[in-house]
Amino acid sequence: MASHPTFENNVSNNEHFDEVLQRGLESPHRRLILKGGFGLASVATLPMLAACGGGSDSAAPMPANSSALPFPATAKSLADAVVVPPGYTVSVLHATGDRLNSSVSSYSNQGVETDDWSNRVGDHHDGMHLFYIGATGKVSYTSTNKAVLVVNHESSADADFLHPRGQTSAGTAGKRFDQFGTWDLGARPGSEALKEINLHGVSVAEVALDTNGKPTGYVVGSMLNRRVTPETVCDVRGPAAHLAAIQAQFVTRFDTTGTTARGTLNNCGHGYTPWGTYLTCEENWATYFAMPKDAVAPNAKIAASRTRYGVRAAALAATATTANTQGWHTVTDLPDTNFRFSRWNVSAFGAAATDDFRNEPQTFGYIVEIDPANPTARPAKRTAMGRFAHEAAVVGKPVAGKPLAFYMGCDSRNEYIYKFVTAQAWNQADHGAGITAGNKYLDEGKLYVAKFNSDGSGEWIELAITNSAIAAYNSNGFSFASQAEIYVHTRLAADAVGATKMDRPEWGAVNPANGEIYFALTNNNSTNRTPATVNAANPRSYADSDGNRGSGNPNGHIIRFKESDGASDATKFTWDIFVFGAEEDMVGAENISGLSAVNSFSSPDGLWFSEATGICWIQTDDGAFNDETNCMLLAAVPGQVGDGRSIVVSNQLGAATSTITTYVGATLGEARLKRFLVAPKGSEVTGITETADGKTIFVNIQHPGEGTTAAFWSTTAPASAQSTWPGNGGGLQAPYGPAGRPRSATLVISRADGKRIGEA
16 A cells, blocks of 8 residues: 555554453463563563464474565665665566556656547556466466456545646646645536546556567557546446445435446455456545535445445535545535546535435445456455455465355454454355456445454454444444445444454465465554554564664564364364564564564565466564664565464553563564565555466566656756656666656566576
């Protein structure tokens, strides 16, 4: 996700595990606490509890078909360049604004484009997946001579670069309109708004392959090229028994039946299905909507749900001159075709929901399924998988005759990890069946939320109206009247059942070797993660020892778990913490995983396993370590749950202290965890996929130059931005595209010797 402020809207009374903390202190397995030092000042090694599956400190299994990360580690870097190990080559496949067909002009990188961006590659490249297309036109599970790359586009936080002199308001240049800041309320030009709206969503582009299957670029004008934007009509799908009641909550002036919804927004993490479709995740969608000064508030129930999701629940004050909004609803200089601008005003100004867009926020926050092989197939919003700030939708290992499980994070601090289990058992005959198979598998199933226990065990709690805690829930005027409301107001149902608040769940990944599930917990702050609110699964509360970069859990960690008996529909699991992020010079137990200069990292975000090598790739989106290095991509040998030990952590943040027992995997060391790539200035590393032979990986670089100041736009000839990559050629085989302004881009990385990425 973009490196913007993270919104915290979970004010439920779910335990931060104060009780768990006490139980951990009283555990008979706790043998020793070592005192002293700063922050997390003490760790004691303990026998691994049986609940975590036993194990020892012996070396964990290596990835399939891979030796121990033989490449030399890449050093930290603050350069405006991509840095990779020797022997690897880097080029750009496509970047923000590149055309998908010849009906639009080549990208100028000066902001002078006048088209609506619906035929260009979007901005803020994020999650992605490579699909091979077979001779029948369906997705193939073996390599072919035709492939498409499907890429998410997350945010318009740097939309200044898309206009000649930055974003404008009421004719004044240099005004920034960002959903994560506070800006002037003047009217926006429609031409700017259309670019900003349509840069979101998903790009599908055919990849040009040589005779050896190596990517050589992308194909402009391919019949497979496609954009899915916030204006693309999507079907609203869900469980048959509840679908009508779900669709009633989608009713707007655009579709008074609620059977369709308009587009997809803030597309971050992703997933893909065994039947050959792409799952895009709607993440921080809540902040795009406006409640102007003359707005009429919705009813109390909608207002309560909006508050929980971070949507504006009240109108601006009459004296307000600024608001954190894109201002798309203010456009008057272009026709409001299909309500493309007025839809962002979500006040209840009509007599009923059919007369306005009070329900528009309820049409976002879902997993959206896209058929990459069929450009005419309408995307589907999969409501049975719940509504929240979706980050990843990773499928467990498919087993014929067994249900499928999809694992999902809710990307905000103090939010939850979820699982959706299909009602239908997997049938291998559905390989390549496309989005019609999605109706079979994703419309019906059970939705669960995770609770992590203090003894290394965990449980999946079904979010069902038959659960007495959900039936009895009543908070700020919101109570559940039906199962349909659980699908649309999922966060509140998870609050009701006491799910575990996590340190910002980001991407998930499934280890193909053993089916274990990994989740990146990017970070938390001192407001949410104090010594009194740590829990076994989120055990750290400390201040960055160099005094520069925050406190709470500013460096994050990666948790992993395995289902009981490896079953997709299990309701129990065991867990441990794979690795803790830290700076290598952190004192005492802040650096629990013993990271060194070659593998220190902070704020893990993207996670992905290579099918070819078994390597676990870790991507960062960091604000706590970027005084020393830009964001990065690391390679790790994964091991397995229970291969480490239990430890007792002593926390100190100011005068507050606590101790907690947790469970960590085997020490990784430099042979099992190495920094592979460092990104250009201001950027995040996010999104990764590979060719079938493992010889090429695609990696996304998002928002280089983030943090460029408003002074950049103060003259008709803007000064240099913080970053000028990729036009500067930093770390690339050749500069890419027009020089000057920075652009998000997809990298193509291979080896000069033709071997697979990361192998000996």
